[in-house]
Amino acid sequence: MNLMRVYHHPILGNLKKQKKVKIYFDNQQYEAFEGDTIASALLASGVRVLRLHEDNGTPRGIYCNIGHCFECRVRVNGKNTVRACLTPVENDMRIESGIFLHKT
């Protein structure tokens, strides 16, 4: 279900048929289109919180969307600090959000 996907754009026209891929974000399956970035695929599915701030647990998502700010960093297939806004989706990609590290 692509809640926020733009299928009909007033200037760019209708979205052509895209090849679908499956991605997993925090073990939940989402549908993405080939050519999506992780950030665009998740945003299209209504996921706005990509991680929680390590110290305070405040939610973070897309901020600059050009790879500048590292706000959208996620863990992809076990690799840390991957920018969701620059990384194209691949089938069966496993994405994990950053977590709040409880203060001891």
Add this chain to the structure above:
Amino acid sequence: MSESQIIVCRCEEITLKEIKETIEHFKCSSREVKLRTRAGMGPCGGRTCRSMIDQLVAELGGPQITNEVPLSFRPPVRPVSFGLLGGETT
């Protein structure tokens, strides 16, 4: 919006209030602000907040902004993982 709600450094979540208090209390340079608060030391390498910190320090009576960059840029210019430096290929 209060100064305690305005985040200057998003990586380390440092607010405008914290930065202003640090500058006022220690009368310090932007480099010292960085070392005291960690603003500018997150994964983005200060690319988002560096100029704001410099400007705040200048506005609040610290050293003026000159052509010499107070918050230094050091190699690597882009954040690189240790794995990549160690020869990891993927």
